[in-house]
Structure formats: C-alpha cells, structure tokens
Amino acid sequence: MTTAALPAHTAPTRDPAWLPRLFWAGACLVLLWPLLVATEFRPWVMFEKQSLKVSGQFIASFFPPAHSAEFLTMVLKETWRTVAMATAGVALALLIAVPLALLSTRVLSVSALSGRMARGPFWLRQLARWLLIVLRSIPELVWALVFVRVVGLGPTAGVLAIALTYGGMLGKVYGEILESGETHATEALLRNGAGRLQAFFYGLLPASAAELTSYTVYRWECAIRSSVILGFVGAGGLGQQMDNSMKMFNGGEVATMLLVFMALVALADRVSAWLRKVLG
Amino acid sequence: MKIELNAASARHPAARPGAAPAIRGLELQVAAGEHVAVIGPSGAGKTTLLQLLACALPPGAGGLQLDGQSPWQLPRAELQRLRGRLFLAPQVPPLPPRQRVVTAVLAGRLPAMGTWQSLRSLFYPADIPAAFEALDRFDLADKLFERVDRLSGGERQRVGLARALLSPASLWLIDEPLSALDPTRASQAIDTLLTAARERGATLVATLHQVDVALAHFPRIVGLRDGAIAFDLPAAQVGRERLAALYAQHEHELTGPAPSLEDVASVAPQPVVMHCR
Amino acid sequence: MKIELNAASARHPAARPGAAPAIRGLELQVAAGEHVAVIGPSGAGKTTLLQLLACALPPGAGGLQLDGQSPWQLPRAELQRLRGRLFLAPQVPPLPPRQRVVTAVLAGRLPAMGTWQSLRSLFYPADIPAAFEALDRFDLADKLFERVDRLSGGERQRVGLARALLSPASLWLIDEPLSALDPTRASQAIDTLLTAARERGATLVATLHQVDVALAHFPRIVGLRDGAIAFDLPAAQVGRERLAALYAQHEHELTGPAPSLEDVASVAPQPVVMHCR
Amino acid sequence: QQTVFRVTAIPDESPTELARKAAPLMKYLEAKLGMKVEFTPVTDYAASVEALVNKKVDLAWFGGFTFVQASVRSGGKVIPLVQREEDEKFKSVFITSDPAIKALADLKGKDVSFGSQSSTSGHLMPRSFLLQAGLNPEKDFRRVAFSGAHDATIAAVASGKVQAGALNISVWDKFVADKKVDTEKVKVFYTTPPYYDYNWTVHADMPAATRQKLADAFLSLSKATPEGKEILELQRATKFVPTKAENYKGIEAAARSAELL
Amino acid sequence: MKQPRAANEVYRLPPPIFDARCKACWFTVGLLMLVVASFWSLDLQWAQFFSAEAAASMGRFVGEFFPPDTSPAFLHKVAVAAWETLAMSAVGTLLAAIAGLALALPAARLHAGDAARTRAPTRLLLNALRSVPELVWAALLLISAGLGPLAGTLALALHTSGVLGRLFAEAVENAPPGPAEALRAQGVGHGRVFLYATLPQVLPQLMSYTLYRWENNIRAAAVLGVVGAGGLGQLLAFHMGLFHMPKTATVLGAMLLLVAIVDAASLGARRWMTR
Numbered sequence A: 001m002t003t004a005a006l007p008a009h010t011a012p013t014r015d016p017a018w019l020p021r022l023f024w025a026g027a028c029l030v031l032l033w034p035l036l037v038a039t040e041f042r043p044w045v046m047f048e049k050q051s052l053k054v055s056g057q058f059i060a061s062f063f064p065p066a067h068s069a070e071f072l073t074m075v076l077k078e079t080w081r082t083v084a085m086a087t088a089g090v091a092l093a094l095l096i097a098v099p100l101a102l103l104s105t106r107v108l109s110v111s112a113l114s115g116r117m118a119r120g121p122f123w124l125r126q127l128a129r130w131l132l133i134v135l136r137s138i139p140e141l142v143w144a145l146v147f148v149r150v151v152g153l154g155p156t157a158g159v160l161a162i163a164l165t166y167g168g169m170l171g172k173v174y175g176e177i178l179e180s181g182e183t184h185a186t187e188a189l190l191r192n193g194a195g196r197l198q199a200f201f202y203g204l205l206p207a208s209a210a211e212l213t214s215y216t217v218y219r220w221e222c223a224i225r226s227s228v229i230l231g232f233v234g235a236g237g238l239g240q241q242m243d244n245s246m247k248m249f250n251g252g253e254v255a256t257m258l259l260v261f262m263a264l265v266a267l268a269d270r271v272s273a274w275l276r277k278v279l280g
Numbered sequence B, C: 001m002k003i004e005l006n007a008a009s010a011r012h013p014a015a016r017p018g019a020a021p022a023i024r025g026l027e028l029q030v031a032a033g034e035h036v037a038v039i040g041p042s043g044a045g046k047t048t049l050l051q052l053l054a055c056a057l058p059p060g061a062g063g064l065q066l067d068g069q070s071p072w073q074l075p076r077a078e079l080q081r082l083r084g085r086l087f088l089a090p091q092v093p094p095l096p097p098r099q100r101v102v103t104a105v106l107a108g109r110l111p112a113m114g115t116w117q118s119l120r121s122l123f124y125p126a127d128i129p130a131a132f133e134a135l136d137r138f139d140l141a142d143k144l145f146e147r148v149d150r151l152s153g154g155e156r157q158r159v160g161l162a163r164a165l166l167s168p169a170s171l172w173l174i175d176e177p178l179s180a181l182d183p184t185r186a187s188q189a190i191d192t193l194l195t196a197a198r199e200r201g202a203t204l205v206a207t208l209h210q211v212d213v214a215l216a217h218f219p220r221i222v223g224l225r226d227g228a229i230a231f232d233l234p235a236a237q238v239g240r241e242r243l244a245a246l247y248a249q250h251e252h253e254l255t256g257p258a259p260s261l262e263d264v265a266s267v268a269p270q271p272v273v274m275h276c277r
Numbered sequence D: 001q002q003t004v005f006r007v008t009a010i011p012d013e014s015p016t017e018l019a020r021k022a023a024p025l026m027k028y029l030e031a032k033l034g035m036k037v038e039f040t041p042v043t044d045y046a047a048s049v050e051a052l053v054n055k056k057v058d059l060a061w062f063g064g065f066t067f068v069q070a071s072v073r074s075g076g077k078v079i080p081l082v083q084r085e086e087d088e089k090f091k092s093v094f095i096t097s098d099p100a101i102k103a104l105a106d107l108k109g110k111d112v113s114f115g116s117q118s119s120t121s122g123h124l125m126p127r128s129f130l131l132q133a134g135l136n137p138e139k140d141f142r143r144v145a146f147s148g149a150h151d152a153t154i155a156a157v158a159s160g161k162v163q164a165g166a167l168n169i170s171v172w173d174k175f176v177a178d179k180k181v182d183t184e185k186v187k188v189f190y191t192t193p194p195y196y197d198y199n200w201t202v203h204a205d206m207p208a209a210t211r212q213k214l215a216d217a218f219l220s221l222s223k224a225t226p227e228g229k230e231i232l233e234l235q236r237a238t239k240f241v242p243t244k245a246e247n248y249k250g251i252e253a254a255a256r257s258a259e260l261l
Numbered sequence E: 001m002k003q004p005r006a007a008n009e010v011y012r013l014p015p016p017i018f019d020a021r022c023k024a025c026w027f028t029v030g031l032l033m034l035v036v037a038s039f040w041s042l043d044l045q046w047a048q049f050f051s052a053e054a055a056a057s058m059g060r061f062v063g064e065f066f067p068p069d070t071s072p073a074f075l076h077k078v079a080v081a082a083w084e085t086l087a088m089s090a091v092g093t094l095l096a097a098i099a100g101l102a103l104a105l106p107a108a109r110l111h112a113g114d115a116a117r118t119r120a121p122t123r124l125l126l127n128a129l130r131s132v133p134e135l136v137w138a139a140l141l142l143i144s145a146g147l148g149p150l151a152g153t154l155a156l157a158l159h160t161s162g163v164l165g166r167l168f169a170e171a172v173e174n175a176p177p178g179p180a181e182a183l184r185a186q187g188v189g190h191g192r193v194f195l196y197a198t199l200p201q202v203l204p205q206l207m208s209y210t211l212y213r214w215e216n217n218i219r220a221a222a223v224l225g226v227v228g229a230g231g232l233g234q235l236l237a238f239h240m241g242l243f244h245m246p247k248t249a250t251v252l253g254a255m256l257l258l259v260a261i262v263d264a265a266s267l268g269a270r271r272w273m274t275r
Ligand SMILES: Nc1ncnc2c1ncn2[C@@H]1O[C@H](COP(=O)(O)OP(=O)(O)OP(=O)(O)O)[C@@H](O)[C@H]1O
Pocket: B012, B013, B014, B015, B016, B022, B040, B041, B042, B043, B044, B045, B046, B047, B048, B049, B091, C149, C150, C151, C152, C153, C154, C155, C180
C-alpha cells in the first residue's frame, strides 16, 4: 500500500493565517491606547502613601460591623423587602424574556434551516432584538419615573422597572445561551419536521437547561444588588440603605450590609450549583 | 416518496470561497418505496447528498423534486409539512446530553404530535411501549430509561436508528447507520431498517462504508466520488473494477496506474473473495 | 509498554448503583511492542477497557500495571509523566470545533512540548511539516489548514488518528479507528498505524468491529463480552463458532439455542464465507 | 371618599433621617385630618416632583427649586401652602477642608461637590451666586460632582474626596450642633445671601376644605405644646407661616438664568 | 433474521430519575411559594396600572422626550461623554475578562476526578468580588483614586471579574468533556488542556459573556457617573433630574446606540465563530 512514500506534494512552509493574525493583534493594540488615555489609566496613583492612608482609614472603619439590635432588625426587614422585590421583578421579567428569547433565537428558525432566513421571520427576529435592546438600555431610573406617574411611589414602580430592564437582559442572554450551545440535536429535529416549540423542548432545552437556570439565579442576585434604584421611587430596600451608609462613610453599617449581600450571593450560588447538578 | 435530482449542485455555506462544491451536477431518480445504498470514499459528498435530499441544504444549481414538488419553491409552512415526511439520521447521532433514551426515541414522533402532547411527554413519556418496541428491534430494550450520555458508542447509534421507526416519515435518509455496530447488530439493524421501510412503503436512502452489506441488502447501489455519480447500478452489476476505481486514492490517479484489485480486496480477510457474486 | 491487568474491574462513575461493572475481573497481559485487537459486541466494555488502560478510569477492584508500575499508586507528577507515554484515540474524534486541523494534529505532541512552545504553537503552528506528513499518511494532507468542524465524518476520524503519529507515546490505545472510513482508507489507516507502531516499538491495543480486518492485520485477538474476556487467541485460532458466540444476542442465550452460523455470516454478502481461514 | 392621605418629601437628607423627622408630624396630621396619613421617603428629587404633579401624593415637602419645577410641569396646578419662618431668609454655605481655599475665587481648578442637581440650596442657589461672582462651574472647576444630598456633601468634603462643597445651612448647623463634623478640619468659607426656600405643597385639585384644614394644622403648631415643640424641633423651624407662589419668582429667575429650568 | 422479542415487560419505571424529578417538584413548589409571598408582601398596585388614563399619562411622559435635543453644542457634549463611558466600560471589561480567565481555571472542577482544591477559595474570592455592587466599589476606590474615570473603570473591573470568573468557570465545567479527556489521558497539564481542547469549545460562550458584560458595564458606567465618574451617566442624572426631557432623550439615544453597537458586535462575533 502506498502512503507518504509518494511525494505527490510537499509540506507548506507558511501558515496562511499568519498575516491576518498579526494584523488583528496589532490593530487591537492600536485601539487600546486611546481607551487607556481616556480612562486616565494610572493605577499606581492608588498606591501613593496619601491614598493608601485614606482608604486604610475607611476600610478600618468597617470594623466592627454595625450590630445594634435596632439596626439589625432594620436590615432584616429591608432584606426581605429586597428579596421580595427582586423575586417579583425577576418573575415578571421572565414573562417578557422567555417569549422574546424564543422569538429571537436563530437556531429555532425554521426558515433558517434553508440557509438564509426568510424575510418575514428575519424582520420579526430583528424587531424582537430591538425591543430587547430598548428594554435593557434604558436605565431603571427612567422606567421608574415613567411608572411613578401611574402607580405612585412605592414598590410597584420599582418592581416594574426591574421587570422591564431585566426582561431585556434575560431575553438577550437566553437567546445567546441557546445559540452558542450544541445545536446539532435541535437542527436534526427541525429538519425532521418537528415544530419550533417541540424542537426547543426536545433538543435545545436539555442541552442548555443548566446554563439557563444558573443565569436566571444570577440575575435574581443582581436584582437584589441593584435595589439601589428602588429607593429612588420610595420602595426602600437594602440597596438604598447601603447607598446611604456609603454616602455617609459609615463603614460599620456598610460592612454589615455587605455581609448580608455576601450571604445572599452565597445562597444564590448554592442554589445555582444544586440546580446545575440536578439538571446536569 | 419519489426523489428527482436534476444536475443538482450543492456547497456548504461555510466552505472556502474557492473550493469546488461538495455535490456537482448530480442526476438521480429514486422511485417511491425504493431502497438505495450510496457508497463512496470518505469526503465524496455522501453526507452532503443526504442533506440535500433532506432539504437541509438548498441546491446551488439544478433542481430537486420530492414527490414532484420543488421543496424550495414551497411556502414555508408547506416545506415544514414536507419535512415532517422526511427523516434524516445524521452520521453522529443527534442526542442532547442528559436526555433519557425513551425521550430521545419518542422525539422521532414529534412531527406527528401536537405541541401539548409533546410537552406532556417530557414529563411522562407518551408511548413507552412504542419506544420499547423500537429499541427492542435493535436489541437495546434494556436501556429504555438510561440517559443517552451514559451509553456506549454503538448504543447511541442504535438509539438514533430506533428514532426512525417512530417517525411518520415516508423518506428515510440514513447516514452510515452501521459505523459503530458489531457485525451481528449491524446485520440486525440493517434488516430492521429494510423490513420497516418495506412495511410502510418508505423510500430508503442509506450511505454505507460496508460495501459487502450494501451489496447484500440493497437492490440498487449508487457510487459517489468527488461529488459526482461514478455509477448507479443494480447490486449484481457492481463489479470489482468499479469498486476499485471508486475508492482509489487521489495520488494514484495523478502519479500511477489505477490501483490493483488487491488494494481494495485487502480490506476483507485475505481468503475471502469479496464483491464477486 | 507492558500491560498487566489482574482481575481488574471497573465501573463508570455515573453508572446506576445497581448495575454490573462494565469490566469484571479482567485478566490481560500484553507484552511491550505487541499488537492486540479487541473485538466484541456493542456495549461489551471495549471502550471502558481502553479507558482503564489509559488511566482515565481507576480500577474498582484488581490491579493494573503499566511497565510494572501501578499507575494509581504513583505520585501525581509520576502519573502525569506516565500518561505522557500513553495515547488514547477515543471512539468519537476529540476535536474541539473551530480548531484547525494542523493545531488538532499537533496537539498530539503536547506532552513533549514545553509550556512556552505549546502557547506559541497556538499562534503559529510549531511544526507544519510534521503535521503535514502525518496527515499525508492518511491521505488528508490537503485539509491541513481547514477547520475541523468543516470536515466530513471520515476526515475527522483520520485527523484523530494522525494525532497518534505525532504523540511521543509508547502505548497506543485506539478505539474503533475505522468506523467512519471507506474500505480503502480503512486499510490504509490500519496499515499506517501498524507500521508506525512497529517502527517505534509501541504497544498497540485497538478495538474493532471489522472482524475481518482484525483477523487479517492483528496477530492476537481478544474477544470481550459483558465486560469479561470470552477468548484471547492468536488470530489464526479464532474460529467461526467463537465469533458467533461472541456476538450472539442476549435474548438468544435466554430463550433459545446458540445462534446458528447464518446469523453471523449474514453480515457479509451471502456468497462470501466469512471468518474462516 | 379618599381614605389615605399620602405625603412625601424631597430627599435633601437620607431617607432614614427623613422618615424619623416625619413620624411625629404624620401622627399629628392624622389626628387633625381624621384619616390615615402615609409618608413615603424617596431618594430621587424628580420622583417626588412627578408624584405630586400626577397627584399620586397629596402633600409634598419641596425646596424652592423643586416647587418651581412642579409648578412648571403641572402648568401652575400646585399650591404652596406653608413654609417655615426660616425659609423666608434661607442661606447656603460653601465648606472646604483645604486651608488654601478662603474665597469663592480660590475654587478655580478644584473638585467641587454640589448636593443633588435638583437641589435649591445645594445646587441652584450656590451656582447662581457663583455665576454672579464670575465663576462658571463647568469651565472653572476641575471636576463637578453631585453627591445627591447635603449630608453626603459634608461627608465627601470631610473625607477629602472633593476639596469643597456647597450645601444647605440648616443641615450644616445641625451637623455642627450634633458634633458630627470636625470643624477644625472642615470650615465654612462663604455664606450666600438669603433667598426663599422650602415649603409644603399640595396639588390644586385638593378640596379647599382639606387644604384649609391642612394649613391650619401647620400654622397652629407652636413650641408651647410638647407635641408642637417636638415637631418643630425636628423640622428645625420656629413656626410655620403661610406662603404663596409669588415668593418663588426669584428662584425661578435664578433657575432660568443658570439654565437649569 | 428472527426478531427477538422480550418475554417480560421490561419497562418498569426506574426510581432514580423520578426521585430527582420529585426533588425538582419540591423545589418548584418552594419557588412558587417564594414568588407568591413576594407579590403578596409587597402590596403592589396593579389596578391603577391597567387603565386608559395610565396609558395616556405614560404616553405623555414618553412624548415629552420628543424631539430630542440635537443642537451641535449638546451633541458634542454627549459625544464626549459617550466616549468616556465607552472607554471606561471597555477597559473595565477587558481587565475583568483577563482576570476572569485567570480565575476560571482554579475555580472550576475540570473533570470528575479533579480534587479541585483551589475551587472553594477561588469561588469565595469571586463571590466577594461580585457581592460588592459596582457603586460601592466605585465609592471605595474614589477615596484612593480620586474623582475621575479611573475609579469607575477599576470599580467595573473588580465587580466584573467576580461575575466573569464565575460564568467562565461554569462554562468550562459545562463544556463537552471529550476533547479535554483525550489530551488529559496523554498527560497534558491543566493549562494546556484548557488552551488546546476546552477553550476552542467555550470560546463563543466566553466571548458572548464578555461582550454582554461590556454592554452591561456601559449601563453601569452610566450609573457610576452619579458618583462623579463622569460620562453619560452624569449627564443623564443631571438632565433627567432637571426634567430637561429633550436632552435626556439625546443621552438615552446615545446609550441605546452604544448598547446596540455592542449587541451587533456580539452577534457578529458569534456568527463569525460558529459559522
Ligand atoms: N460543514 C462543512 N463546511 C464546509 N465543508 C464541508 C462541511 N462538511 C463537509 N465539507 C466538505 O465537503 C466534502 C463532502 O463532505 P461529506 O461530509 O458530504 O462527505 P462524506 O461522503 O459524507 O464523507 P464521510 O464518508 O467521511 O462521511 C468534503 O470535502 C468535506 O471536507
């Protein structure tokens, strides 16, 4: 049997991808420079003696964390309020995100099976994408002000604001997770004539369920952290208290609330890990 | 389902701009209910041909007709309905991780299931006996509730095949169904597929590397090479020269004479005289 | 590298608690430089056996010795060094998408490359001629700079095999190297592997479903069934009864007599009398 | 018939402080009006303006500038009811922790913090007086920060985050009295001339009878009763006096000339 | 060929999966209870929301945004601020992606048999980094770095490292194990297994997380502006607070544009990589 013994052709001496790689690497460096200038990127100023002293003082004021009974009760109450608002906000956000994500996922497009998406679905998808962009790029504060006009001050406006922005974010990330996973199985189903939803549940979901839930839990955790904005419209919450204590440089209070945040984040992490195990 | 390919060409969307299309000017007519085996060297375009037939890849030039219709001219809903009558079993079984065998097999029936029923079936399998029956015909019934990512390679492949039995399709396009199977299970699998196809009058197009199996089981053999048809003959007329030329290596064409018979025959155990019937 | 398995058992960590281990009390001795083919029905435990030998799965019971050392008793650094002398080619070619063929092939040489060199090789392939040469021996040199996810099934498999030629290993464990290859390329591939193994004195253990190829090319055949060794004989002594029993289906054992010869023989084209040398 | 009377206030101090200050007053109003009174603290000035303009609250504590904003946004449909006596001659102070800063002109090239952008005493009036002194914050300061509230401005100056800040004099006085700030380090270097500030505002759709009852409740607060004393002290007021929209024309003019309206 | 039939009915339902399912049932019930309790305890005012009057009122508010202020002077101001925001978010995200990549390996269990001794401490670090909101990081850093974009940039970088580190670690843990196992069997070390087998698989995922976080950081940078870090955020807070609606609309438009650009970049990058 003849193999390499026949030198029909010789080994190439150069990698054809070499020049483009060099070019792009150079281009990135050139682009980075003005960015660093614009951010006044001189991190060493932080390590000057004066800077170190002030930050040291502030960090030192974290100890001991505030632990008067009154403060702790307040923190407890606000914690529940924050958790409740985050939960309600994320629950509503899911109502927005799930349909839009399914609508904007290319993998689930029947017409894209044929290579190019048909015009109608293409624009529908584009519309869904733009809706998601608008939802998430308008800051919560603006939404909150819109809603204050109709529902007044209080948690409703805050929850709605969270629901809209988070709906936009979740919708986008769901779409990305669904598209960047393994799509072989889904495509096979669609090609064999299964419906969109069927293909989603039988092909796409099992492959990305873990990722999707863990992202949802993460968003919930973000909602808790971003409850600062809820204070704008009188909804209260831990974020508002934190913002307060921070502005007043009350290290002890900040430390206590940071501990609460860390505990909540750790809890969310646990839940997420468990869900991954069950789903994975 | 009847298939007609008229001078069809197809290329992968991601192929390099300069590269030749994977399928070039193919002429093929398959009557409804016919069983055809497609053989050819690796990279010949067998998988691409099946994708073309499954309406997964639009022909770049030439025409494709399924049952007299041009699928790519159909409105989308019609096309999707047509797809419900096709079944493509890819070379690598398309099984999402974490799914159970029973669910994966029942997924073959999705085109015939309503959305609601298919949702319900996720929580409780809709038709366990049917899945069991299909798996049993591939000697895999004991893995019914196993997870697909905990199966051996051959077991996964058979799960993919069992799916075909549940699909309501009238055209089966099966890509290398036997690659991971041992001789006995391979023989059983091909028997099962052919019997089932015959039972329901489905057209069957299978690609195969096992020339002996193809010749033994399929009445019609299509030889594919470099994206074009090398021969299209009844199994009995496929001689050893044709096979040798079909599988010959590219270098040989350029630098030496056509490979001798031994080259091909050496695949089989020496004393066996292959492909000569 | 010398292999010794003493009453070794192994089970997959994810297997059901009640299930029997995939490998049960296996005894196997392979001398350095020997070439062994492992055959057996799907689900027999061939892949698991290779994983056991590749130190990818610890034996649950019994002992494994490679070159007289018990790998699982070695300190981690030692084990890692030992692993650098092993090469496992999985059943499904382990090629990450988006990688180029040249990078995928050169990855076989990683154990012999320094950290710095391997980093650099990501940006500019370290040894293009070597990758080219290895691919060329599998008739695939023209795909050197192609992306692996744009290859046909058989081409991917050959990329996986070409990797072996670059690895510095002295024990090659190759899982179904021929499953996606046409007869000519299969024959070429197995020749290349055996020649290369002989050249560098590497031990070669390959699992195969192509009984004919195994019998023709390997001096020693191990039959595996249900996780245990059914026979371990020189190729010339493997008779058709043994093969029939090896591949027999489970139900038959329970409900009927051993399968008749025809069952197995039907895999091959009818007039061919298989497995009898 | 309305059952809950809603009240809010601009967040010129932290919400906890606002709620603490408001509690006795709300109890008092509850008794006087004969309905449940609910106080909602917010952290955003604009939110309180929007709430009153859209009648989502009945009564709001506004600064002079926020009142003007509400009046403009509602087309004059808000009515200032009462103000503290002190608010007729309210002042702002400029503070610094940098010994080199002794006058407004020294602020050139420094980091300066205002309160909220919607604040009267923490932004509009200080800016207005800076403009009069020939300083344009955007051009002449190195950086302009908005701390969000008066107490936060003090904290920012005290910590050295900014070199100077402008804020409400009454909050400053309270901090000094409570010894919450080290007056050795942080010093007032400029006090503005007086202007009209804070008031309690209602929307114009409120029945005249309720409005009257409300005004009476405020006006009858006196230091003579223990309840009145507590409320007035928390509000840092000697007594409440009636006010009218015309009082705030000056503020409106200042806002227009500073291009904030 | 005879079709073998099983004499017995094999398909009794196996317990383990249903056990798992049921754990999931309990979890779902708990989750539903949390959601119900949340809505219940918050006393939300839905009634007012669904009325024609409400829609008209919101409509009027949105209407005030039009037409946006397009005077050249203001556009110039917005452009400068947008550049500052873009720079802060881009540099912050880049730093975070590098740190996240470095922390992802120690934070992941790379294969079933991995003892993963560094996993717990690294995760703790990542948790701590992301538990502290950007605003708090910014406030902390403002003290040492002073007012200006540097503090904002570093605040974004610190918080985002925590987020990306975790997301990267999970992506690495979720990647199909085949390619990595093949190299590991050859005795290749963790780092190089990652580079040669895992990274090419998860690269689109990492890329999309990073670009997504960049987008997020554009919004966050806007919030940071409030703390004196400058950029679009300070402009937004300023004009919004003063009810300069046309100016606010311009700033919102700029933010929309930035987000849309990054979104398009992310889409393009993914298409390019998964083509
Ligand atoms: N996704 C793809 N993008 C670009 N080119 C591809 C792609 N898939 C396959 N090709 C190329 O198209 C040609 C035909 O491939 P195809 O998969 O049809 O071969 P095949 O006959 O099925 O081979 P095998 O027997 O190895 O499976 C090959 O040259 C291959 O490299």
